[in-house]
Amino acid sequence: MAHASGQANKQCWEDADTVQDAASTVAVTGMDDRAPSAGVQRLRLIARNVFPFAVVGAIWEIVAWAGIFPQRLFPTLEQVALSFVQLTMSGILLHHTVETVLRLTSGFALAAVVGVAIGVLMGRSRLAEDIFLPLVSICAPIPGLAYAPLFLLWFGLGNVSAVLLVAFVSAFPIIFNSWTGVKAVKEIWVRSAQSMGADDRRMFTHVILPGALPYILTGLRLGLAQAWRILVAVEMLAAVPWGLGWLIFGAREFLNTDAMLAGIAVIALIGLALEKFVFQKIEDYTVVRWGMVAA
Amino acid sequence: MSANSQNARSYIRAAITIGAAALVYEVAARSGYFAAALMPTIPTIARTLYAGILDGSLIEHAAFTLYRVMFGFGLAVAVGVPLGILMARFAAVENFFLPLVSALMPIPSFALVPLFMLWFGIGNLTTILIVFYAATFPMLFNTWSGVRSVNPLWLRAAGAMGADERKLFWKVIIPGASPFIITGMRQAFLRAWIGVVGAEMIAASDWGLGWVIFDSKEFLQTDVMIASLVVIGAIGFVFERAVFGSIERATILRWGMVRAAKG
Numbered sequence: 001m002a003h004a005s006g007q008a009n010k011q012c013w014e015d016a017d018t019v020q021d022a023a024s025t026v027a028v029t030g031m032d033d034r035a036p037s038a039g040v041q042r043l044r045l046i047a048r049n050v051f052p053f054a055v056v057g058a059i060w061e062i063v064a065w066a067g068i069f070p071q072r073l074f075p076t077l078e079q080v081a082l083s084f085v086q087l088t089m090s091g092i093l094l095h096h097t098v099e100t101v102l103r104l105t106s107g108f109a110l111a112a113v114v115g116v117a118i119g120v121l122m123g124r125s126r127l128a129e130d131i132f133l134p135l136v137s138i139c140a141p142i143p144g145l146a147y148a149p150l151f152l153l154w155f156g157l158g159n160v161s162a163v164l165l166v167a168f169v170s171a172f173p174i175i176f177n178s179w180t181g182v183k184a185v186k187e188i189w190v191r192s193a194q195s196m197g198a199d200d201r202r203m204f205t206h207v208i209l210p211g212a213l214p215y216i217l218t219g220l221r222l223g224l225a226q227a228w229r230i231l232v233a234v235e236m237l238a239a240v241p242w243g244l245g246w247l248i249f250g251a252r253e254f255l256n257t258d259a260m261l262a263g264i265a266v267i268a269l270i271g272l273a274l275e276k277f278v279f280q281k282i283e284d285y286t287v288v289r290w291g292m293v294a295a
Numbered sequence: 296m297s298a299n300s301q302n303a304r305s306y307i308r309a310a311i312t313i314g315a316a317a318l319v320y321e322v323a324a325r326s327g328y329f330a331a332a333l334m335p336t337i338p339t340i341a342r343t344l345y346a347g348i349l350d351g352s353l354i355e356h357a358a359f360t361l362y363r364v365m366f367g368f369g370l371a372v373a374v375g376v377p378l379g380i381l382m383a384r385f386a387a388v389e390n391f392f393l394p395l396v397s398a399l400m401p402i403p404s405f406a407l408v409p410l411f412m413l414w415f416g417i418g419n420l421t422t423i424l425i426v427f428y429a430a431t432f433p434m435l436f437n438t439w440s441g442v443r444s445v446n447p448l449w450l451r452a453a454g455a456m457g458a459d460e461r462k463l464f465w466k467v468i469i470p471g472a473s474p475f476i477i478t479g480m481r482q483a484f485l486r487a488w489i490g491v492v493g494a495e496m497i498a499a500s501d502w503g504l505g506w507v508i509f510d511s512k513e514f515l516q517t518d519v520m521i522a523s524l525v526v527i528g529a530i531g532f533v534f535e536r537a538v539f540g541s542i543e544r545a546t547i548l549r550w551g552m553v554r555a556a557k558g
Contacts, residue, residue, distance in 0.1 A: 049394045056395065073413055134309035135316060141535065142528040143489040145405075145496065146505065149512035149520055153333055233405035233493045237509075245406070249497075252409040260413075264406050271401025 075258040084262035097266055099242040100231065103159065107166030108227045112220055115171040119178025119219070123212070129179075136175055144169030144230045148237050157239045165234050170227035174219040181215025182208060221279040228271060244270075335518040344522035357526055359502035360491055363419060367426025368487045375431045375483070376476060379438025380468075389439075396435060404429035404490045408497045422494040422503070429490035433482035441475025442468055473546055481539050488531050 057077060063069070064076040087093035118136075121128040148165055155161040185208055193207045235245025248263040317337060324334045335343075347353035382389040404425050411421045445468055453467045495505025504523050511519040 048390055052391045052395045053398070055391075069414075130305075130308040131312050134312045138313070138528070141531045142524055143492045143531070145489065145493040146508055146524055146527050148496070149508050150517070150524070153512060153515070153517060153520075229403040229405070229489075232403045233408070233497065236405070236409070236497055248406060248409050252413055255413070257410070257413060260410055264402060264410065267406045268398065268402045271403070272398070275401060 072255045073257055075261070079258045080261045080265075083256070083258040084265065087259060087262055093247075093262065093266060096242050096244050096247045096263070097270070099240070100235065100244045101270065103162055103166065103235075103240075103243065104227055104231050107163045107231070108170055108224055110163070110167035111169075111171040111174055111223055111227065114167070115174030115219070115223065116178050116216060118171075119175040119216070120182055120208075120212070122175070122179040123182025124208070132175070133179075136172065140172040140176070144226065145233050148234060152238060159238075159240060162231070162234045162238045162240055165238075166227045166231050169230050170223035173222035173226060174216075177215045177219025177222065178212065181212030181219070184215060185211035217279070217283055221283075224274060224279065228274060232267060332515045333517055335521065340518050340521050340525075343518040344525060347519070347522055353507075353523065353526055356502055356504050356507050356523070357530065360495065360504045360527075361530070363422045363495075363503065364426055364484075364487050364491045367423045367491070368430050368484055370423070370427045371430035371434050371483055371487065372480065374427075375434025375479070376438050379435045379479075380442050380472075382435075382439045383442035396432065400432045404486075405493050405497065408494055412498050417498050421498045422491060425494040425498070426487045426490045430483035430487040433486055434479045437475045437479025437482065438472065441472030441479070444475065445471035477539070477543055477546065480542075481535070484534060484539070485531075488534070492527065 061077055064071075064074050068074075084093070118128075118132055122132050123129075144165070147168065148161075151161045151165045151168075155164060189207050189211060190203070193203055198206065232245040232248075235243040236249040240246055244263050244267050248260045248267075251257070251260040251263065321337050323329065324331070324336045344353070378388075378392065382392055407428060408421070408425055411424055415421045415424065449467050449471060450463065453463055458466065491503070492505035492508075495503040496509040504527050507523045508520050508527075511517070511523070
């Protein structure tokens with residue numbers, strides 16, 4: 001069991017690393033050109049990143065204008081932009097977004113508190129490990145969304161089910177990583193702290209927790225990503241009155257493909273913002289700064 | 296204490312825990328405090344599972360789901376691996392695709408389900424495309440970083456020994472990137488497996504485990520639901536452990552690219 005989750009964890013690290021790698025490469029490409037001035041270099045970088053979108057956008061426009069597909073199903077970019085602006089101006093899009101983000105944060109906060117607590121407990125106590133590990137290992141491999149109908153039956157349609165399901169699903173990577181993190185704290189740190197007379201509480205706050213933090217943060221990051229992926233689908237199934245998932249699902253009924261695409265664009269933006277501004281920042285301020293992982 | 300007896304002890308402990316959890320569930324289910332339709336007893340679930348397997352309906356659902364997963368996953372590998380290699384080897388390809396991929400990656404695959412339903416209708420095509428979308432990115436990213444992280448020393452050594460481009464590619468780059476590629480496959484399969492269940496629920500066709508779970512909600516068949524959950528969990532478990540574990544053993548462990556994790 002320990003062997004398998006150790007491997008899973010290694011993959012998690014690699015996953016996080018590759019994502020980070022990708023992001024930093026986006027920022028770095030073009031920097032190594034010996035352009036004359038910083039301004040020109042900047043422009044060139046922007047141009048390089050914009051170019052592919054321009055190409056894809058142009059192809060989209062041509063296909064949309066050519067009328068190969070019905071307009072209702074394949075709107076032009078202007079139509080999408082127009083409905084984006086209209087939905088934003090009327091505040092509808094904002095309302096949907098706020099509800100979705102609220103649901104995401106409450107579900108994820110629940111998962112973070114419970115998940116880290118269970119994970120750390122499992123890492124520290126043999127009894128807790130014996131109790132939780134079999135249960136977690138049985139429940140974790142089932143895709144989170146498969147639980148959705150069960151939660152809907154047990155907790156009814158609406159917010160309670162949605163938040164609980166998001167929390168339940170995102171708790172697993174958090175539990176696994178916190179557990180591995182506590183287990184991976186170097187024995188020599190523990191022993192040297194002990195020989196220097198650290199009591200249990202100091203040991204925990206000064207050695208175990210900082211030592212496990214890179215893993216815990218990875219777990220939180222994966223948990224948030226998981227929560228985000230699942231939330232959109234949950235909103236479609238759980239019949240919540242507001243939310244981006246519901247917006248795009250509801251738009252299908254009325255063939256509002258433009259509203260649907262506007263919703264998808266907002267979803268993409270939130271996903272990007274979560275990755276760029278939440279977890280990379282946290283990681284920079286904590287583990288990278290403490291020298292636990294290479295920047 | 297030998298490792299073996301420790302293993303045996305941890306199995307016994309796991310069995311005790313699971314037994315206790317099952318007992319708690321059974322007592323709760325029989326107490327009559329919850330509606331029997333919502334919380335079937337374990338024997339009921341077992342009977343449903345057994346009957347479903349015997350009359351072949353669960354197997355047929357599982358076969359449909361597996362077909363969609365394998366098709367989508369195969370497409371993802373067929374697109375992700377070559378594109379990842381091209382991105383790592385040619386700066387122009389990387390410059391073009393990386394911004395697009397970075398923009399598309401944060402969109403959860405389920406967000407595209409309604410759109411794909413409009414475009415491609417309900418059924419196999421939509422489900423397969425969602426699986427493909429979900430699985431491509433991990434495949435692509437891992438291949439890309441795998442090829443980029445091939446030790447430059449190996450490349451130069453092979454070059455110095457007179458390897459041409461083709462040999463360099465097949466004998467150095469591919470084996471060197473293989474740990475990443477296999478990790479990518481694992482992640483991609485996991486994503487595909489999650490994606491297929493969700494896509495089957497939303498883009499309801501008429502077969503598939505995701506559809507069964509969702510459909511049994513309508514008729515309050517909680518036992519069918521939980522039985523299908525068991526099948527889904529079992530298939531995912533088998534793939535993760537047996538299929539990918541043995542691929543790993545047959546390739547990268549044997550080639551000495553990674554050490555087997557201990558303990």
